[in-house]
Amino acid sequence: MPDISNLSSEIEKQLPAELVDFMRRAGEVAASQGQSLYLVGGVVRDLLLGRTNFDLDLVVEGDAINLAQQLAGITQGKIITHPRFHTAKLKWNKWSVDLATARSETYDKPGALPRVKPGSLANDLFRRDFTINTMAVELIPSRYGRLIDLYGGRDDLKHKLIRILHERSFIDDATRIWRSLRYEQRLDFKLEPDTLRLLERDIPMLDTISGDRIRHELELILKEEFPEKILCRTEELKVLPKLHPALKGDGWLAERFGQARQLSYPDLPSVELYIALLAYPLTGEESEELISRLRLPKSLAQTLRDTSSLKAKLESLADPELAPSSIYHLLHGYSQPAITANYLAADSSTARQHIQTFLSKLRYVKPSLTGNDLKKMGIAPGPQIKEILQRLHEARLDGKVTSKKGEERLVSGWLG
Ligand code: ATP
Ligand code: MG
Numbered sequence: 001m002p003d004i005s006n007l008s009s010e011i012e013k014q015l016p017a018e019l020v021d022f023m024r025r026a027g028e029v030a031a032s033q034g035q036s037l038y039l040v041g042g043v044v045r046d047l048l049l050g051r052t053n054f055d056l057d058l059v060v061e062g063d064a065i066n067l068a069q070q071l072a073g074i075t076q077g078k079i080i081t082h083p084r085f086h087t088a089k090l091k092w093n094k095w096s097v098d099l100a101t102a103r104s105e106t107y108d109k110p111g112a113l114p115r116v117k118p119g120s121l122a123n124d125l126f127r128r129d130f131t132i133n134t135m136a137v138e139l140i141p142s143r144y145g146r147l148i149d150l151y152g153g154r155d156d157l158k159h160k161l162i163r164i165l166h167e168r169s170f171i172d173d174a175t176r177i178w179r180s181l182r183y184e185q186r187l188d189f190k191l192e193p194d195t196l197r198l199l200e201r202d203i204p205m206l207d208t209i210s211g212d213r214i215r216h217e218l219e220l221i222l223k224e225e226f227p228e229k230i231l232c233r234t235e236e237l238k239v240l241p242k243l244h245p246a247l248k249g250d251g252w253l254a255e256r257f258g259q260a261r262q263l264s265y266p267d268l269p270s271v272e273l274y275i276a277l278l279a280y281p282l283t284g285e286e287s288e289e290l291i292s293r294l295r296l297p298k299s300l301a302q303t304l305r306d307t308s309s310l311k312a313k314l315e316s317l318a319d320p321e322l323a324p325s326s327i328y329h330l331l332h333g334y335s336q337p338a339i340t341a342n343y344l345a346a347d348s349s350t351a352r353q354h355i356q357t358f359l360s361k362l363r364y365v366k367p368s369l370t371g372n373d374l375k376k377m378g379i380a381p382g383p384q385i386k387e388i389l390q391r392l393h394e395a396r397l398d399g400k401v402t403s404k405k406g407e408e409r410l411v412s413g414w415l416g
Pocket of ligand 2: 042055
């Protein structure tokens, strides 16, 4: 890691030219308005670590919305403003930058959203989660590139430590418990010993966090490169069981997550697939408890329910004598991630093979004849048409018929 107090050459080397130009211009505009402007948070940490990160977070000592409006003119970008929070998001070309007015936060009660008021840069950095995320870089021309490190972030980066800023940090906001383990495992750091002690002390505070906020943190974990490392660590520290006591961050999960990545390559597995695997050991009733704890949106909740009811059918799917039409009926109607999760979790190789046949072939099988064709053959509109189409579908699935002509012969035969 570079031991430096000015990051301008890191910025130049590691960020795309368009963003570098943007930051210089932004610094100039801020200075001309008599405001101070800083690059803060994750991107500063990652510049020092040499990790790719183009998510710029800017803090303005002054008025972020006004600055964002000026910059929207210069970049010909669009802004979305949140006057209540004094923040703005600026988007142009493929870039997106967050601007926030420096603020201080206080917590009325644990787990509640903070009360926010304008403050200094030091206040703004002190409200953050870990020292490694509290560094800032000056952007106004006379001080461009200067590193501001008020809370020992660079030292902790050097020693690979995740450290909270004060003793009540996890009490104020217990989502930081999850966040700390996400950074620890992503960066291959360690929790600093006092932070670890306070984390263990404050685990009961996880109950103060709303379902939406916990779900958000879980989703962030599942978007990491190796989510299983984080989940295993949350199990070790008894954080995962607070989400639901039947969840397991173990070797089984690690293996399935790895297989899910192989299967999805070159894409990453969806959050849905990962959650279905995470919830796999749960009973139907336990899945419902998890669904309500995390306030899962409808489609994710459906995936967990599908996963669980399909799990109950794996035994039937393991029968080597199953006709293709039976395989079809066992699997159709379930969400794709639920089917894939069961494919990855199934012990029986026959069941896996059947699922694969369904996914690659059976789910696409359709009769060639349509309802209209049947009407033209003289069948009266009504329930009989539906019934015949279903029988044709079965015959197609089981390979008893392979052409439109064959289907017509079959139907004629049925009609006598
Ligand atoms: P990354 O996006 O790489 O995970 P980041 O540092 O950009 O890291 P974000 O989640 O984008 O993280 O948040 C931006 C900044 O906001 C962080 O650097 C952190 O300092 C702060 N932050 C986010 N969540 C919290 C929280 N719950 N408590 C305190 N500070 C937070
Ligand atoms: Mg970020």
